Each structure stands twice: as C-alpha cells, then as structure tokens.
Amino acid sequence: MSDPIHDFTAVVPHWRPRVTPIKLEDATPDQLDALKVTPSNTKVSEYVLVLARDSETLRERTPLFNAIMYNRGGLSRAERELGAVGASIVNRCVYCAAVHASRYNQLAKDVSVIERIFADGESAELSPRQTAIFSFAVKLSKSPPEVSKDDMAALTAAGLGPDEVLDLVLSAALFGWANRLMHTLGDPIEIAEQA
Amino acid sequence: MTDIFETAAVKASGIQMDGPLADALSGRSDILTMTQQAHDAALKPDEPGGLSHKMRAALSCRIARLSQEEPLAAHFATLMDSASGPTEIGQIADPAFDGGSDAWLRAILRHTDLVTTDTKAVVAGDIPALTDAGVSEDDIVRLSEVVAFLSYQIRLTIGLRLIGDAS
Numbered sequence: 001m002s003d004p005i006h007d008f009t010a011v012v013p014h015w016r017p018r019v020t021p022i023k024l025e026d027a028t029p030d031q032l033d034a035l036k037v038t039p040s041n042t043k044v045s046e047y048v049l050v051l052a053r054d055s056e057t058l059r060e061r062t063p064l065f066n067a068i069m070y071n072r073g074g075l076s077r078a079e080r081e082l083g084a085v086g087a088s089i090v091n092r093c094v095y096c097a098a099v100h101a102s103r104y105n106q107l108a109k110d111v112s113v114i115e116r117i118f119a120d121g122e123s124a125e126l127s128p129r130q131t132a133i134f135s136f137a138v139k140l141s142k143s144p145p146e147v148s149k150d151d152m153a154a155l156t157a158a159g160l161g162p163d164e165v166l167d168l169v170l171s172a173a174l175f176g177w178a179n180r181l182m183h184t185l186g187d188p189i190e191i192a193e194q195a
Numbered sequence: 196m197t198d199i200f201e202t203a204a205v206k207a208s209g210i211q212m213d214g215p216l217a218d219a220l221s222g223r224s225d226i227l228t229m230t231q232q233a234h235d236a237a238l239k240p241d242e243p244g245g246l247s248h249k250m251r252a253a254l255s256c257r258i259a260r261l262s263q264e265e266p267l268a269a270h271f272a273t274l275m276d277s278a279s280g281p282t283e284i285g286q287i288a289d290p291a292f293d294g295g296s297d298a299w300l301r302a303i304l305r306h307t308d309l310v311t312t313d314t315k316a317v318v319a320g321d322i323p324a325l326t327d328a329g330v331s332e333d334d335i336v337r338l339s340e341v342v343a344f345l346s347y348q349i350r351l352t353i354g355l356r357l358i359g360d361a362s
Binding site: 140143 | 229337360
C-alpha cells in the first residue's frame with residue numbers, strides 16, 4: 001500500500017478512502033438518484049460512493065457545488081478556484097488543493113501564482129488583486145474565521161464589487177465543507193500506485 | 196423558491212432586505228435556496244441514522260460556538276429545543292462537555308471538535324477511533340457532512356455580514 005502524499009502538488013493524485021465506499025450494485029434507489037447514475041453515466045468515483053452513505057446531503061451538495069463554482073456572472077472562474085485553493089491550503093487538503101490548483105492553472109494560463117502559493121503558503125506574494133482574494137480566502141478558512149473589515153476593504157480597493165465578493169465568500173466557504181470531507185475521509189496517494 | 200431572507204445564513208448574518216447587497220444576493224438566490232436545502236438535509240434528514248435531529252442541532256450549535264458565531268448558535272439552539280428527544284442531548288451544545296462516560300458520544304464529540312477547529316490535524320487513525328467506539332460507517336459519513344456543512348454555513352454567514360457592513 002502506497003504512502004499518502006503530504007506535500008502540495010498541482011498533479012491530481014488518487015484518493016484512497018478510509019471509509020468503505022458503497023457498492024454500486026447494492027445502491028438503493030435513493031442512493032442511485034443522489035449519485036446521478038443513469039444508463040449512460042455509470043462511472044462514479046470512490047469519493048462519491050463514500051458520500052452516498054448520506055444520500056440526502058449528497059443530493060443537495062452536488063448541484064450547490066456546481067452552482068457556486070460554475071454559475072455565470074460575478075467573480076471569474078479562475079478567481080473562484082483561487083478561493084478554493086486558499087481554503088485547501090489552510091485545511092491542508094492536498095487532494096482538493098491539487099484539483100483546484102490545476103483548474104486555476106488551466107483557466108488563468110499561468111502556473112506562477114500556484115507555484116508561489118505552494119512554496120510560501122499563506123504568506124505567498126501575489127499581485128494586489130490576487131493577494132486580496134487569496135488572503136481573504138485564507139482568513140475566512142481559519143477556525144474561528146479571522147476575516148475583518150480591513151480584509152473586506154482590501155477586496156473593494158482591489159476593484160471587487162459586492163457580487164464578486166459574494167462569489168469569493170461562497171467558493172472559499174464551500175471548500176471549508178469539501179476539505180472537511182476529502183481530507184478526513186481518505187488519503188491522497190500517487191496515481192502511479194493505482195492498480 | 197424560498198425567500199432568501201428566510202434562509203438561516205442570510206437571517207443570522209443580519210443583513211437588510213433593502214441594502215445594496217440585495218442585488219448581489221438576488222443574483223445568487225438559487226445558491227442561497229440550495230444552501231437552505233442542504234441545511235435541512237444535514238439537520239432534519241428523513242433517515243437520520245444514529246444521529247437524531249435533536250443531536251444534529253446540538254452538534255451544530257456546538258460547532259457554531261467553537262467558531263464564535265453566536266447568531267447561528269442561537270438558531271441551532273432554537274432548532275435543538277424544538278426537536279423531540281431527551282433533554283440531556285442539550286449538553287452536546289456546550290463545547291466544554293466531552294461526552295462523559297459514553298464512549299460513543301465521546302468519540303463523536305472529539306472528532307467534531309477536531310474537524311471543526313483543526314482540520315489539517317486529522318489523521319488516518321481518527322476514522323478507526325470512531326469505528327472502535329461503535330460509530331457505524333454510515334454515521335461517520337453523516338457526522339462528517341454535519342460538521343463540514345456547518346463549516347460552510349458559518350463562513351457564508353460571516354462573509355454575508357461583512358459585505359453587508361461594508362455596503
């Protein structure tokens with residue numbers, strides 16, 4: 001059995017569950033509905049098969065997740081990913097950080113921001129707008145949250161409107177949720193070790 | 196569609212219906228409505244398993260208090276008081292209560308507090324610690340969703356309040 005990865009990476013690892021995933025063939029009608037399994041879509045990740053043990057929450061979570069990260073308008077998709085990365089750094093969710101760092105890199109067509117964040121963590125030096133966004137996400141993700149009026153003022157000064165700040169709050173907060181599932185219910189491992 | 200000003204996150208944030216934030220919120224009314232549906236699925240599911248509705252509300256109140264988010268803690272305290280079940284469950288809402296002599300409850304509260312306050316410190320052994328104390332795998336996932344959803348709800352509420360105060 002391979003060892004879990006502890007260092008941040010933009011290469012998406014494999015996720016190995018600590019709780020037994022349900023077997024698709026044993027799934028109840030409620031679970032199948034929450035899993036969105038259809039005859040043309042039968043590929044379901046082990047992560048989602050673990051979450052299917054609570055199908056009522058899973059059913060609500062999937063459309064909410066997609067709306068927060070991909071709905072039109074407001075904050076750019078790349079900057080929402082930066083919010084997700086900020087949360088994942090604080091909670092040290094290596095898997096979530098990898099997925100959303102790689103999405104950020106694709107959307108922004110720039111790997112230097114994530115490289116600096118992975119090298120320097122919460123104190124990474126970025127452009128003023130990126131710093132305001134990343135720092136807000138980091139502080140909101142602390143427990144208890146540490147965001148203040150000054151952090152809000154920094155976002156406004158960086159040119160973010162209320163609609164963009166709302167999207168940043170949503171994406172960083174959402175990863176307070178996602179990190180607490182991914183990081184606690186499984187381990188990120190090298191994909192090459194996957195049979 | 197739910198009135199977004201009736202959702203727990205927007206109510207606890209204290210923001211006003213006529214504020215400049217209202218436009219931004221109405222643009223995301225679908226998300227605020229889905230947030231409330233997720234709240235109901237985590238707090239009042241049809242199949243609560245080993246975690247009763249009263250216990251979920253008490254855990255949520257505890258998590259909000261650990262996060263120093265008193266308006267949401269008050270919301271969950273009200274939910275807890277209105278749910279049926281033994282009054283002792285109310286002890287769970289006090290972060291100083293560790294579960295006493297009940298090993299199952301002690302394991303659940305230890306995990307709740309750890310995941311809430313120091314997620315990065317969770318290690319592989321924390322899951323067997325729950326199963327060893329008699330927490331089923333279904334209930335581990337249910338508990339994880341309650342803690343994880345609350346962490347989202349708390350941060351959304353705090354963020355809304357900050358935007359409201361600035362506008």
